[in-house]
Structure formats: structure tokens, C-alpha cells
Amino acid sequence: MQLAKRLEKIPPYLFAELDRKRDELVAKGVDIINMGVGDPDQPTPSHIVEAMHQAIDDPSTHNYPPYQGTISYRQAAAEWMERRFKVKGLDPNTEIVSSIGSKEAIHNTFLAFVEPGDYTLISDPGYPVYRTSTIFAGGEPYTMPLLAKNGFLPDLDAIPEEVAQKAKLFWINYPNNPTGGIATLEDFEKMVNFCKKYQILLCHDHAYSEMAYDGYKPPSVLEVPGAKDIAIEFHSLSKSYNMTGWRVGFVAGNPIGIKGLGQVKTNVDSGVFKAIQRAAMAGFQTTEAQLQAVMTVYGRRRNILVEGLKSLGWPIDVPKATLYVWAPVPPGYTSTEFVTFLLEKCGILVPPGNGYGAAGEGFFRMALTVPEEKMYQAIERMKEIGLRYQ
Numbered sequence: 001m002q003l004a005k006r007l008e009k010i011p012p013y014l015f016a017e018l019d020r021k022r023d024e025l026v027a028k029g030v031d032i033i034n035m036g037v038g039d040p041d042q043p044t045p046s047h048i049v050e051a052m053h054q055a056i057d058d059p060s061t062h063n064y065p066p067y068q069g070t071i072s073y074r075q076a077a078a079e080w081m082e083r084r085f086k087v088k089g090l091d092p093n094t095e096i097v098s099s100i101g102s103k104e105a106i107h108n109t110f111l112a113f114v115e116p117g118d119y120t121l122i123s124d125p126g127y128p129v130y131r132t133s134t135i136f137a138g139g140e141p142y143t144m145p146l147l148a149k150n151g152f153l154p155d156l157d158a159i160p161e162e163v164a165q166k167a168k169l170f171w172i173n174y175p176n177n178p179t180g181g182i183a184t185l186e187d188f189e190k191m192v193n194f195c196k197k198y199q200i201l202l203c204h205d206h207a208y209s210e211m212a213y214d215g216y217k218p219p220s221v222l223e224v225p226g227a228k229d230i231a232i233e234f235h236s237l238s239k240s241y242n243m244t245g246w247r248v249g250f251v252a253g254n255p256i257g258i259k260g261l262g263q264v265k266t267n268v269d270s271g272v273f274k275a276i277q278r279a280a281m282a283g284f285q286t287t288e289a290q291l292q293a294v295m296t297v298y299g300r301r302r303n304i305l306v307e308g309l310k311s312l313g314w315p316i317d318v319p320k321a322t323l324y325v326w327a328p329v330p331p332g333y334t335s336t337e338f339v340t341f342l343l344e345k346c347g348i349l350v351p352p353g354n355g356y357g358a359a360g361e362g363f364f365r366m367a368l369t370v371p372e373e374k375m376y377q378a379i380e381r382m383k384e385i386g387l388r389y390q
């Protein structure tokens with residue numbers, strides 16, 4: 001048997017590698033503090049679980065769902081976009097499609113728009129799927145470095161003219177995984193204008209739209225006037241409502257973008273379980289108090305971790321959003337050397353920054369997905385071996 005050549009071009013999925021390393025050490029009896037993958041450890045809020053109980057008892061949820069999502073789900077998503085972002089008038093029939101979490105929709109968007117030889121503009125560091133799905137589609141990833149000095153935003157002037165002209169998709173993600181960077185409406189407006197100039201579909205991965213702290217509310221790219229002419233936005237309930245296992249989200253925006261994605265999806269999947277769509281609709285009704293109950297837990301962990309790292313000399317800012325702290329490795333280490341050191345000397349598992357792209361070299365990412373006492377323990381272990389940023 002022979003695997004397809006395209007698989008040779010795909011690097012091992014970052015987190016699959018980390019899981020393997022963790023299992024190896026756990027088998028040796030090492031007590032690992034796993035701050036690797038951004039998978040919430042808290043339960044899904046009870047109003048959503050309750051809606052699921054009711055939905056699954058209703059036999060009308062048991063057969064195949066409509067490919068694009070039930071009309072009530074798409075309407076609920078459109079209403080949520082209006083309530084949350086003041087994005088009015090999204091047509092549930094042509095401008096919204098359900099997704100089995102964002103990952104599949106991201107991948108399928110590449111299949112819908114990228115042909116062999118086309119460029120995709122992807123952020124570096126960035127969610128690994130942007131790169132691998134470009135390769136699956138036969139395209140060429142062109143990476144846009146996200147640098148601290150630019151506020152982790154892409155430098156549009158640095159994109160060569162000939163690349164822009166051959167690019168089909170422009171991928172951004174704010175609040176950003178892994179850097180924690182955020183974008184303002186003015187930042188989005190510049191990207192919308194750039195994409196309009198070159199007729200590139202602007203794809204905003206908004207996985208962390210609700211995961212912000214201290215009163216900050218991340219905007220939608222669709223709030224930029226005219227953005228719907230060129231942009232689609234990927235929403236997921238995974239991170240915001242501790243629902244990574246449920247696999248549900250939606251994509252909203254430009255009708256050609258939605259149509260292309262929908263056409264691929266109709267041929268490769270059969271939609272989201274209707275009971276889960278109903279539970280997600282309860283998710284759209286989450287009150288500010290219920291959301292804050294989730295975010296307060298992450299906010300406290302963030303503070304413990306940032307304070308702890310600062311006490312060891314780390315030069316870092318408090319992230320305004322996401323589930324992550326993005327921190328520089330101490331001078332003298334590469335990313336890979338430092339995360340190996342942390343794992344072997346402290347039993348702390350974190351991904352190296354370069355796992356998210358070459359521009360992530362010199363950084364590591366810590367996920368806020370372990371309880372407070374483990375956070376304290378992680379800092380304590382670093383202190384005990386005399387580790388400092390210097």
C-alpha cells in the first residue's frame with residue numbers, strides 16, 4: 001500500500017506529538033502539569049447541557065440534519081451576531097452555514113477556494129490548520145509574521161505585489177492564538193481594504209470572540225462597513241462555552257464564501273446533530289453573568305501565571321483575551337530547547353512557539369487550562385530549580 005504523496009508534505013499535527021510525549025512521561029510515572037493544548041478543563045455551562053438533555057429526548061432530532069444547519073439554528077446565529085456585534089441583516093439562507101466546530105470549516109474553505117499554485121496569506125505564528133490545509137489544496141502558504149513590535153498584526157506593506165495578486169485567502173484570528181494579540185476595528189478595516197483591492201476572501205477565525213477579560217469585548221470583522229463584500233467569519237462554541245467536544249459552530253458573511261464552503265460540506269459531511277444545534281442555541285442565549293462565571297476562572301489563572309512568571313524575571317504583559325500566555329524563552333535557548341528543558345526538569349508540558357510557525361521561534365505558549373493550584377505548583381517547580389528569565 002502506498003500513502004498519497006500529499007501526506008508526506010504534512011508535518012505531524014503539533015498536539016498529536018505533544019500527546020505522545022506526555023503519554024511517554026506519564027507511563028514513566030512523571031507527574032506532568034499539562035499546559036499544552038487549549039482544551040478547557042471546566043464543564044459546559046449547565047443551561048447548555050440541560051437544553052441538550054431535552055433535545056436528545058425529542059426523536060425529531062435523531063435523523064439527518066439539513067447540510068447547512070436547521071433554519072432555526074441559522075436564524076439564532078444571525079440574531080446572536082446582531083445582539084453581540086450589532087451586525088444586522090445577515091441572511092440565514094445565504095450568509096450563514098453551520099459547522100462541525102471551526103476546524104472542518106477552515107479546512108473546507110481551502111478546498112473551496114484554493115487551486116494548485118495559488119497563494120494563501122496566513123499568519124505566523126498561527127493555527128496550524130491554515131498551513132496544512134493550504135498544502136492539502138495544492139496551494140502555497142505565504143506567511144505573514146506577527147511581531148510583538150507590530151502588536152501581533154500582519155504588516156500589509158510587506159506583502160509582495162505578485163503574492164497579493166495570486167492570493168485567494170487571507171487568514172486572521174483575533175483575539176489571537178497563540179500570541180494573545182487583539183485587533184481593533186481600524187485594524188480590521190485596513191485588512192478589509194487590502195483584501196478588496198486584490199479580491200482575496202478575508203477569513204476571520206473568531207474562535208476566541210467571547211474569551212476576553214476585564215470588560216474587553218472583541219469586535220467582529222463584519223462590523224467594518226462593507227466587510228461582507230469580501231469577508232467571512234468563523235465562529236465556534238468550543239472555547240467560549242467549554243464545548244470543544246461538542247463540535248459546533250457557524251460561518252457568517254459573504255454569500256460566495258458561504259456558498260463555496262457549503263458546496264464542499266454538502267459533499268463531505270452531513271451536518272451537525274440537530275440536538276447539538278439546539279444546545280448551541282441555548283449557548284447563544286448565555287447571559288453575561290453566565291459567561292463571566294466561565295471567564296472569572298480563566299482570569300484568575302491568568303493572573304497567577306503572569307504574576308508568577310514576572311516574579312521569575314519574565315518580561316510579559318497581561319493578555320487581554322484568549323486562553324493563553326505567550327512568553328519569550330530565556331536568552332540562550334531555542335523554543336524547542338526550552339520546552340524540552342521545562343518538560344524534563346519541571347514536568348511542565350507546553351508547546352514551543354515555532355510549532356505555530358517560524359516567527360514563533362523564541363516563544364512558548366502556556367494554556368490556562370489547569371486549576372489554580374497546578375499553576376502555583378508550576379511556578380514553584382520553576383523557582384525550585386533556580387530558573388529565571390535572564
Ligand SMILES: *Cc1c(COP(=O)(O)O)cnc(C)c1O
Nearest residue numbers: 101102103127177205207236238
Ligand atoms: C481551537 C481553535 C480552533 C478550532 O476550534 P473548533 O473546536 O474546531 O471549533 C480554530 N481556530 C483557532 C485559532 C483555535 O484556537
